[in-house]
Amino acid sequence: MASNPASRESFSSKFGIIAAVAGSAIGLGNIWRFPYVLGENGGGAFLLLYLFFVVVIGVPVMISEFLIGRKARLNIFGAFKLLAPGKPWYLVGVMGVGVAFMILAFYSVVAGWTLHYVFLAATNHLTGKGPAEIVQVFETLKVNLWIPVFWTLLFLALSAFIVRSGIKKGIEKYTKILMPVLFVIILLLDIRAITLDGASEGLAFLFSPDFSSINGRVVLEALGQAFFSLSIGMGVLATYGSYIRKSDSLGGTALTVSLADTMIAVLAGVAIFPAAFAFGLEPNQGPGLVFVTLPNIFNQMAGGYIFALLFFVLLSIAALTSSISLLEVVVAYFVEQLKMTRKVATWVATGIMAFFGILCALYSKLFGAFDFVSSNIILPLGGFFVVIFVGFVLGNKSAREEMEADGKRARYFVPFMFIVKFVAPIAIALVFLNGLGLLNFLFQ
Ligand code: PHE
Numbered sequence: 001m002a003s004n005p006a007s008r009e010s011f012s013s014k015f016g017i018i019a020a021v022a023g024s025a026i027g028l029g030n031i032w033r034f035p036y037v038l039g040e041n042g043g044g045a046f047l048l049l050y051l052f053f054v055v056v057i058g059v060p061v062m063i064s065e066f067l068i069g070r071k072a073r074l075n076i077f078g079a080f081k082l083l084a085p086g087k088p089w090y091l092v093g094v095m096g097v098g099v100a101f102m103i104l105a106f107y108s109v110v111a112g113w114t115l116h117y118v119f120l121a122a123t124n125h126l127t128g129k130g131p132a133e134i135v136q137v138f139e140t141l142k143v144n145l146w147i148p149v150f151w152t153l154l155f156l157a158l159s160a161f162i163v164r165s166g167i168k169k170g171i172e173k174y175t176k177i178l179m180p181v182l183f184v185i186i187l188l189l190d191i192r193a194i195t196l197d198g199a200s201e202g203l204a205f206l207f208s209p210d211f212s213s214i215n216g217r218v219v220l221e222a223l224g225q226a227f228f229s230l231s232i233g234m235g236v237l238a239t240y241g242s243y244i245r246k247s248d249s250l251g252g253t254a255l256t257v258s259l260a261d262t263m264i265a266v267l268a269g270v271a272i273f274p275a276a277f278a279f280g281l282e283p284n285q286g287p288g289l290v291f292v293t294l295p296n297i298f299n300q301m302a303g304g305y306i307f308a309l310l311f312f313v314l315l316s317i318a319a320l321t322s323s324i325s326l327l328e329v330v331v332a333y334f335v336e337q338l339k340m341t342r343k344v345a346t347w348v349a350t351g352i353m354a355f356f357g358i359l360c361a362l363y364s365k366l367f368g369a370f371d372f373v374s375s376n377i378i379l380p381l382g383g384f385f386v387v388i389f390v391g392f393v394l395g396n397k398s399a400r401e402e403m404e405a406d407g408k409r410a411r412y413f414v415p416f417m418f419i420v421k422f423v424a425p426i427a428i429a430l431v432f433l434n435g436l437g438l439l440n441f442l443f444q
Helices: 016-024 027-039 044-073 076-081 088-122 131-143 145-162 169-192 199-207 216-230 236-242 250-278 285-301 304-337 343-362 364-403 413-434
Strands: none
Touching: 016 236, 016 250, 016 304, 027 044, 027 088, 027 216, 027 250, 027 285, 027 304, 027 364, 044 076, 044 199, 044 216, 044 364, 044 413, 076 088, 076 236, 076 304, 076 343, 076 364, 088 145, 088 199, 088 236, 088 285, 088 304, 088 343, 088 364, 131 145, 131 285, 145 304, 145 343, 169 199, 169 250, 169 285, 169 304, 199 250, 199 343, 199 364, 216 250, 216 364, 216 413, 250 285, 250 304, 250 364, 285 304, 285 364, 343 364, 364 413
């Protein structure tokens, strides 16, 4: 297969790359998923495990994906075909495309809830309500089924609209401004949250680790959350990597984005848990957590109406900049492998996603299964294959060449390859088998 022409689109600036990749990484995973999964898995100890996985596995996997994408300048399926011709590695690409459908299905439902909350905030349906009433508002979403379906479809249509028109002039331009605004709003929410009466209990839940809550499943969930939040393990970042110019640094991008992503997750936790404890809400109530804790904080703030509105608008945007990256994996595949036009590819992909999205909106069991299986099983598996591929199929020479394509010596190359070849795959395999209970025999 011929290498891809240099005429292929690429990001236009260093900041543009960071904005796009951070746009993918920072999303509902940080503000919705991180707090609820942490809440269900005992708090502080989960946070430590999560941070550990981001550093030791997340960053190296992210760089590895960039390497694969930029070397091939192709979609994830085409990249494996090009770099390992005649070998079954392209199946990892198939898995990536498949899981993009699965993730976007439940992701668009949560993004739909977020849009619904924009509407509620704008029409002043959140302010002035007590904690019990706010819980009720979220519960209504589950009873009134057509409401989530409507917002899910609207969200998917918005994502399709952006992906269809390419990336540079749309999302790259706006994320550069909007991401910093989101950051400032979260900081303001944090300040309000930690000055609430009873905030300390929430902070203790988040920051003082209770190791008795750790078991194989919790470790696996922390790994899955790290993968999900960094958008790694399924080809999103290989696809984005294929748009990174040779003159840009892959390691620097990965470090900056991982740091920003982790910071937003921790800041979201700092906003949510003090509020949950202060208002007598359970930290382990699952996917509704953000939607029932934050409106309570808004109600305690001067200008709560405007903050609620701004927050949900920005969260919708954060969700959008992530969902387009998921959609882009499928669209790049359809365009380059199946020779569809970008427009047709976008609508076909969105149509299939809408189908699964509606199913997830209607059946919370399916929603939960997609959420759990994609993050905790498929992404780590994908990450495992990605590092093995870079470590042993691309190998030292080829990987170094791509890493140093910007003309600078990659001083961290040797430790990077050591992690990629040994530490990351072994760690992923152990966490994975242990999490699924397959190592129990060792302890009997
Ligand atoms: N990282 C995104 C978020 O945190 C979600 C995502 C997962 C995006 C996997 C792409 C791939 O919201």
